Amino acid sequence: MLKKYIAVLVLSCTLGMGSIYAQSATPWRKGIITDEFIYEKAPYKECHAATIAQTPAGLVASWFGGTKERNPDVCIWVSRYENGKWTEGVNVANGIQNDSLRYPCWNPVLYQVPKGELILFYKIGPKPSNWKGYYKTSKDGGVTWSAQEALPEGYLGPIKNKPVLLKNGTLISPTSTEGEGGWRVHFEMSADFGKTWTMTHVPEGDKTLKAIQPSILFHKDGRLQALCRSQNRTILQTWSADNGKTWSPLEKTNLPNNNSGTDAVTLKDGRQLLVYNHVLPPGKLAKGARTPLNVAVSKDGIKWYAALILEDSPISQYSYPAVIQTDDGLVHFVYTWRRERIKHVVVNPKKLKLVEIKNGEWPKVEGYTLPEVKGETKDL
Template identity: 45%
Template structure:
């Protein structure tokens, strides 16, 4: 059942969940909780991403500069090795020539099955006019090749990591925000294993305004997308043909305050989602003061298992989540635009 509140569609079940207090599962064991870099390193930072490198190292990337959209905003990285994060270094910027520079946005790290590390990111004056660029590293991010602009109409992954299918094809969750009418729409992009040949797949967004999808592959080969929406709900759509066609989008039972989410399929077939369990307020940052983990075995029925942040105010948003080869789960997210926070947890007991 749905009700309409100030032109926003909200499932009744979501409203009941918002007032529930999440209890941290005793089976989720906190390993590490820390900021990636010292305070005051950046004036502003946002939109982190994670990838596992060789030798159990974790790389994080984010954009940072004077403020979101400023032309000095660049893409930065740091590597977690032996329990310590390396000093951040800038690996991409929006310099066009000696007199023109644009902001960088939303980096996404991805390592393909052959060990090639990709950095996808956006460059441009705003999310309605940006374009996609790519850099490639063949040595776990020690050095990067030159930036290349993606083909016209191709943006790459907008916020969340792609997945590589058994066939070798890479499936990218993507979206657009139109210039004239401010319409939000998700779509899928598919490339070969080297991200050199691309196709774009349209998705019917139905009644929803959707961006920044997260994608997972289930053991039976089906694909699920979970999306940020303007309707105060997380929205899903499914594919059973490697992303060529998609079901009509539908709301799931979890709220979304017009804020980014991310998910990952665990080795045991369960899915973990990190999200803000609130609805939006009159200002864009309201609804981002609490951040949780939820788990599901079918992508439809969700249980909150861990509260990462819970405050009266503040912004804890734009999470990224991966599972490393050793089974641990790694999460990063924006901490009030002043830092990128990192948490790792042991979920071995939870998934038995």
């Protein structure tokens, strides 16, 4: 009995030391409250492009899942956070056109109308260059959904990141196209929560700058800032000083981009928070590995400070993050975990330790080195 007790004690101490070592070895984890998978097993092989929203009934998350991205069996799945855990994912939309034709679904985006319905935007089509925008609504926090509706011809809805609501009641959907005209950013605006829409484009400036998938931030001086994924090895930005009616030409920021999706949110304290892969592709390549997955914070949207590393394994990929801040002030992230599962991380933004990002390089910390990533990702 004594030997068994000693063995258990030694094991406990070993595990404890391992936990302490893990925390000391990853200093970029301050402020994290919850780190969990939304599900462990699913009836499909791959998943991607998660989104999250807070509803009066609680958190709701969505993503697309199927055999593989672009496969016709890819559907939209939804899970709700109830009684301290996530419900089993439910298939709420598919791309069946008729008895002989089926397309994959893409990039769901959730938006909770204040004192109204939960909207689920998504795309259906063989590929991003010719997909179409659709939506469903829920009156009970994602338990049941309306019939599928198509957005007006030429409108796609929010392409990856959440819409934002202006003080004047205008809902702006950050969106983009990838068709014959190349990568182009535009914004779709609605004054009646999606019943009718208008559109505004980012004017063409430097023709070498190509961007998609913007996310919108609010600034204290009234301006809007949109941060975008690009093919230019850097996050691109555009600004609006008239509530999104017009935008400035795209320009480079001082943050790298690996040609993968990002997301951002304006916090209640006025700071800007960005989640992205802080990865500069090697050489002249436009695409880089989708790890690590980083979080940065800024007061002005220009000078950024390193805050968190959500994932740093050399095993890619950790990508396509979405972020919101809930009424209690906590920040919620959801993202793709190796295309196998969807991760949910909760952070207290007041506990973040910030270090300035200089010359576009993530700050070095004594005793900690990011794992080396070998090879380039082939992910879309």
